[in-house]
Amino acid sequence: MGIQEIATVTGLSKSTVSRALRGMSTVADSTIDQVRRVADELGYVPSSAAAGLATGRQRAVGVVVPVIDRWFYVKALGGVDAELRRAGYDLVLYNLGGPGGDRDRAFRRSMLRHRVDALVLLSLVLDETERAELELARHPMIVIGGPAAGLRNVGVDDVVVAGIAVDHLCGLGHRDVAYVGGQDEAGMNVAVPWLRRDGFVDAMAGRGLSVRDEWVLDGRFSFAGGVDAGDALFARGAVARPTAVFCASDEMALGVVLAARRAGLSVPEDVSVIGIDGHEYGEVVGLTTVAQDPEAQGRTAARAVLAEVDGAAAGPLPAAPAHLVVRATTGPPRA
Amino acid sequence: MGIQEIATVTGLSKSTVSRALRGMSTVADSTIDQVRRVADELGYVPSSAAAGLATGRQRAVGVVVPVIDRWFYVKALGGVDAELRRAGYDLVLYNLGGPGGDRDRAFRRSMLRHRVDALVLLSLVLDETERAELELARHPMIVIGGPAAGLRNVGVDDVVVAGIAVDHLCGLGHRDVAYVGGQDEAGMNVAVPWLRRDGFVDAMAGRGLSVRDEWVLDGRFSFAGGVDAGDALFARGAVARPTAVFCASDEMALGVVLAARRAGLSVPEDVSVIGIDGHEYGEVVGLTTVAQDPEAQGRTAARAVLAEVDGAAAGPLPAAPAHLVVRATTGPPRA
DNA sequence: GTGAAAGCGCTAACAA
DNA sequence: TTGTTAGCGCTTTCAC
Numbered sequence: 001m002g003i004q005e006i007a008t009v010t011g012l013s014k015s016t017v018s019r020a021l022r023g024m025s026t027v028a029d030s031t032i033d034q035v036r037r038v039a040d041e042l043g044y045v046p047s048s049a050a051a052g053l054a055t056g057r058q059r060a061v062g063v064v065v066p067v068i069d070r071w072f073y074v075k076a077l078g079g080v081d082a083e084l085r086r087a088g089y090d091l092v093l094y095n096l097g098g099p100g101g102d103r104d105r106a107f108r109r110s111m112l113r114h115r116v117d118a119l120v121l122l123s124l125v126l127d128e129t130e131r132a133e134l135e136l137a138r139h140p141m142i143v144i145g146g147p148a149a150g151l152r153n154v155g156v157d158d159v160v161v162a163g164i165a166v167d168h169l170c171g172l173g174h175r176d177v178a179y180v181g182g183q184d185e186a187g188m189n190v191a192v193p194w195l196r197r198d199g200f201v202d203a204m205a206g207r208g209l210s211v212r213d214e215w216v217l218d219g220r221f222s223f224a225g226g227v228d229a230g231d232a233l234f235a236r237g238a239v240a241r242p243t244a245v246f247c248a249s250d251e252m253a254l255g256v257v258l259a260a261r262r263a264g265l266s267v268p269e270d271v272s273v274i275g276i277d278g279h280e281y282g283e284v285v286g287l288t289t290v291a292q293d294p295e296a297q298g299r300t301a302a303r304a305v306l307a308e309v310d311g312a313a314a315g316p317l318p319a320a321p322a323h324l325v326v327r328a329t330t331g332p333p334r335a
Numbered sequence: 336m337g338i339q340e341i342a343t344v345t346g347l348s349k350s351t352v353s354r355a356l357r358g359m360s361t362v363a364d365s366t367i368d369q370v371r372r373v374a375d376e377l378g379y380v381p382s383s384a385a386a387g388l389a390t391g392r393q394r395a396v397g398v399v400v401p402v403i404d405r406w407f408y409v410k411a412l413g414g415v416d417a418e419l420r421r422a423g424y425d426l427v428l429y430n431l432g433g434p435g436g437d438r439d440r441a442f443r444r445s446m447l448r449h450r451v452d453a454l455v456l457l458s459l460v461l462d463e464t465e466r467a468e469l470e471l472a473r474h475p476m477i478v479i480g481g482p483a484a485g486l487r488n489v490g491v492d493d494v495v496v497a498g499i500a501v502d503h504l505c506g507l508g509h510r511d512v513a514y515v516g517g518q519d520e521a522g523m524n525v526a527v528p529w530l531r532r533d534g535f536v537d538a539m540a541g542r543g544l545s546v547r548d549e550w551v552l553d554g555r556f557s558f559a560g561g562v563d564a565g566d567a568l569f570a571r572g573a574v575a576r577p578t579a580v581f582c583a584s585d586e587m588a589l590g591v592v593l594a595a596r597r598a599g600l601s602v603p604e605d606v607s608v609i610g611i612d613g614h615e616y617g618e619v620v621g622l623t624t625v626a627q628d629p630e631a632q633g634r635t636a637a638r639a640v641l642a643e644v645d646g647a648a649a650g651p652l653p654a655a656p657a658h659l660v661v662r663a664t665t666g667p668p669r670a
Numbered sequence: 671g672t673g674a675a676a677g678c679g680c681t682a683a684c685a686a
Numbered sequence: 687t688t689g690t691t692a693g694c695g696c697t698t699t700c701a702c
Contacts, residue, residue, distance in 0.1 A: 002696080004696095015674080018695095022697095027671070031671080045449060049387035049388045050697085053679065053697090054678055054695080054697040054698080060427070069410065074403055074404050078432075081403070085432065091429075093412075097416070097417060097420065114380060114381070114384065115384070115425060136380055224619050283559075284590070284593070347689090349690095351687085351688055351689075357681095389679080389681040389682080390680085
């Protein structure tokens with residue numbers, strides 16, 4: 001049940017059938033109809049392997065994620081997927097599976113096998129070997145999230161984002177603000193957390209405000225991590241307590257809010273909390289945040305990489321937008 | 336830079352190189368070493384398309400999800416992925432993208448192209464046409480989540496799960512319990528919500544308890560939906576308020592808890608809340624739940640389908656385990 | 671508008 | 687242990 005069968009049944013040649021199936025304009029309309037009908041009747045299923053071998057194009061792009069179960073990755077993946085589907089491309093998912101997931105093997109064994117025409121890397125920091133390996137495959141690559149040396153990337157300007165948050169907090173009158181960020185649990189993607197922290201510290205310094213060491217905490221970029229950080233922050237008694245907490249992700253911010261309430265503090269009266277992301281849960285809970293749109297970033301990245309596959313030049317991409325969304329978890333500090 | 340180059344450089348034949356690359360035991364160890372070295376030097380990258388064409392095996396399996404951004408799907412996807420990676424298989428993600436995502440095209444255009452050797456469907460209810468289409472591809476299929484006519488499936492027994500929740504609630508003395516479930520937002524996957532609701536109603540009936548119509552709500556299987564359902568439930572004043580709420584997912588349960596607190600009710604004193612899933616957030620918040628392990632289900636499904644690809648018979652799978660986790664959101668009703 | 675033939679890069683008998 | 691010879695199912699010149 002290949003193209004040949006259809007050729008035999010219709011009395012046409014393989015080449016004509018091939019052209020007809022792809023709807024090429026050099027084929028008579030009547031022929032196209034006939035071929036399509038017969039193909040349907042026969043239950044013809046094209047072989048992407050054969051087509052790929054012949055053309056050198058797989059019509060598939062790979063998406064590499066450090067781990068899957070993070071809000072940002074899921075959203076970005078959805079965006080990439082939507083755009084690929086529009087273009088008729090398949091998506092092959094390469095999940096590095098965290099620190100325990102032996103990246104090396106994953107890299108070598110599958111990503112390079114010409115199974116895909118391009119790669120979208122989700123906030124990945126590659127080491128030299130990995131870069132070199134990927135270079136072998138010679139296909140277009142782009143990263144979403146933190147910047148990566150030598151690769152195009154789409155994402156927000158993390159320093160700017162941190163600045164927006166600090167502006168908001170300081171504009172309300174806060175001077176004692178803590179930071180909850182830290183390494184991603186997966187042990188990857190170092191760029192983003194650092195950029196946000198540096199952006200925070202710098203923005204504070206820009207206003208003549210310094211940040212206490214004990215107020216820079218690791219929230220592991222997760223809800224539970226945020227709770228832990230909040231517990232640490234609020235257990236110390238009112239004297240050494242910040243009046244505001246800036247979290248590098250909404251999930252952590254949600255955790256901090258919970259910890260605050262548990263500690264008997266009211267938000268934002270006793271402590272203000274702001275996050276980054278635009279997580280759905282935050283909207284419901286009334287979390288103030290600097291929202292970004294990872295889905296749109298995914299779509300942008302997919303479009304860019306697809307264009308490159310089609311031979312377009314790889315120009316630089318503009319920073320993705322992010323904007324302050326003021327809700328109920330931030331307010332002026334207590335007088 | 337194909338297998339041929341290596342053959343030329345080493346002075347061996349293509350076949351020997353091919354065998355050496357795959358480490359076949361009929362090849363001299365020294366030859367294997369040599370071939371591998373030369374392959375590395377040349378930066379050889381195998382072509383999965385060519386291998387697939389020749390063998391008829393793509394070493395890839397497709398995973399079909401109704402939408403990606405749901406806790407259960409993400410977790411299950413992770414499980415499938417882990418097992419595939421172990422087996423050296425790639426994962427091709429087919430996201431139907433909700434009701435707006437024109438399933439048809441997605442089905443026809445890519446899933447069937449022999450790009451994958453098997454399919455894992457995440458709680459999908461297929462109509463006849465879709466079933467027929469997929470049959471064409473003739474590869475092993477399995478569904479995770481609700482049962483689907485004519486297909487093997489792995490998942491919890493939803494009726495039993497609902498029974499566990501009802502047992503717990505009634506064991507505490509509750510008689511007035513509401514249900515929050517409803518259609519998945521995606522408009523797919525009808526089986527699971529219905530089974531859970533029916534299981535709930537039946538279990539209640541089994542104890543001589545009936546369920547008010549106004550206490551069966553749609554929470555859209557999301558956090559926000561849970562909040563809405565909770566608002567509706569708790570806005571009516573204490574008279575018509577249930578003493579417990581059974582939610583078909585933890586995300587909805589979390590929303591109901593939030594709504595209860597907002598309405599000035601304390602949990603579990605004024606109202607008990609129980610969910611299904613074992614969501615991480617629930618753990619932190621102290622949500623009582625009937626926990627399941629979608630990741631394990633994903634692994635099981637992947638293993639089963641891989642075995643079938645390798646020619647194993649497709650025996651029936653046992654129901655996945657689920658167990659009650661009592662935490663802080665359930666307690667006896669007020670006297 | 672259609673056909674013939676070559677070939678994409680690999681694997682798999684069958685020989686040697 | 688290695689080499690020879692056919693394909694796998696498509697696309698694509700180049701003719702007609």
